[in-house]
Amino acid sequence: MRTSRRDLLKLGALAAASATLPAFASSAVGAPIDKAARPLRVLILGGTGFTGPFQVQYALARGHQVTLFNRGRRPSPEWPGEVEQLHGDRDTGDLKALEGREWDVCIDNPTTLPFWVRDAGNVLKGKVGHYLFISTISVYADGSKPGITEDAALARYGGADAMAETRDSMMADMANLYGPLKALSEAEAWKQFDERTTIIRPGYIVGPRDETDRFTYWPHRIAQGGEVLVPGDGSDPVQIIDGRDLGEWVIRLAENRTYGTFNACGPDYRLSTDAMVHGCHAVTGGPVEFTHVPTQFLEQQEVSLPIWVPSDHDTYGGYGAVSNAAAIAAGLTFRPLATTVEDLLAWFRSLPADRQATLRAGITREKEKTVLDAWRASHGRVG
Template structure:
């Protein structure tokens, strides 16, 4: 298969390119060349910019495109129109964030998606989900019957630039007393980037179309199970000190980024707790499988340990902040 990947040097794009090359496909990636992380061995790299710099894509034919870097409808449309007559199939990596109501568990592909109030907006930070939903619609309009839309949940594993999952294996491997966000039973729905990449390549090979949620198996992992598995795999001497939502929220702890994977069922995050419980039955029926959680934990910790020591972390508590919170929790008598 001749495969064109829009992206291909960062996280999911890299994993897809690596998987496709391993299966013997002829892989071309199109990137801006700015990530600094390089491309997997065995791929042909084209340099350009999706926003006005598509010259490198004006020649060539491909059996399929996998779009890992589409965020703005105007830009996605331009690429689709340029390639429409020279490709067979188009896989678009969207997001579970497209759903209008993520406050409840079990969101499925039939549920309503967000709409843009201002069709002219291109503010991805403010309207990420709605823009992704509009990109989906643009592709369905321009390439009817040829589009596979993948809506991932939280993707984790080696090369994750966000640190949203990486914080926990690395923090627990470091040992000592670890502040853990309650409740222990909170669901955590994660998918290893390599499992997702393998399934995406398989679906593209099969020319599957339609919409599929792609996340971890619903109800498979809780916060406690994840952190205990980190302890077991990396440092059994580490201790977990569980603090409740009221305490953490009362001290201004930032959900999701300052304490990764923590989505309190109160305040602004209450509207997004379903992000950790989306329905993936459709993807499971098409062959999506998951490696053992321990493998993801160990591999992520090993990758993180190999990064330069001065790497700026994008998520997680600073040591001083964690120590302060632990002391406050213990002083309040809540940790006994």
């Protein structure tokens, strides 16, 4: 079974579940970061998950004052500067720590439920000059065609009043409700913060600190060498964005007071499945043989491979080729694929051995061999 729309709807939900680990800088970044022209008071809702620490690091390097608001259930990384920590619980509406305060910008990282945005608006309206909401490309109603732009129709929420439902009732079916709830949250953001709002819609976020292993599967598997199963004919487009590129761009959007809606997908060229696996191999080295297996056969074998989106699928084929023109025009830049792969592997190899031994995405070596053998057998070939 290949990547499904159900899988795609879980993009942000999986990323939000990432454990807090030490922040990780790029091995390619050595030049000092210039200070911003004007220091900002930055409030980050969340801040200790996947991309939040990259926002914090970059904001501090640019000379901004940073305040985090979260439940305090995860230990914060060692920050390279002073960071104010406020605690509360958005599930219960406890935002007292934010009352009577003002900030230049608020970055809302973890929100999926629209009443979280409403409650934040009740406290922060008129108290922040700019509100940036991290959404997802899963908000789009039709993902069948490539080139999805920011003005495409959004998914509709078919349940009862989302503001009246409990968190538990909605989270119980998050795989199906994730996109529609994010769309409702976007609408609430515009309602609460009007034209001072920025909506950012990422796709697959990858790189160091990614606990989902969706992209990690590929460089990790390729580094092991041998025969590697590659889905389709290798021409399907792949879109990924390094979490550091996303986090740093968010801070630059805040500095420039850039409002509007943007698809935060990368890279800035067409990356095919073949280019992705060969790009990983260019970093890992070693003897590797790539064997393509057609989409239909993989579906028959119930094989699920991460990141890959078959471009000819009539429901979600366009999710691998979302338009990022507006984001690039607004200053989104991308690290080289090789940098992401190198740093990701270095981070992953720093994890405990038992964690490295059990990937959370992809297929096992045994399953891969079984499928490859079955593919050869179906064509009268052996081994």
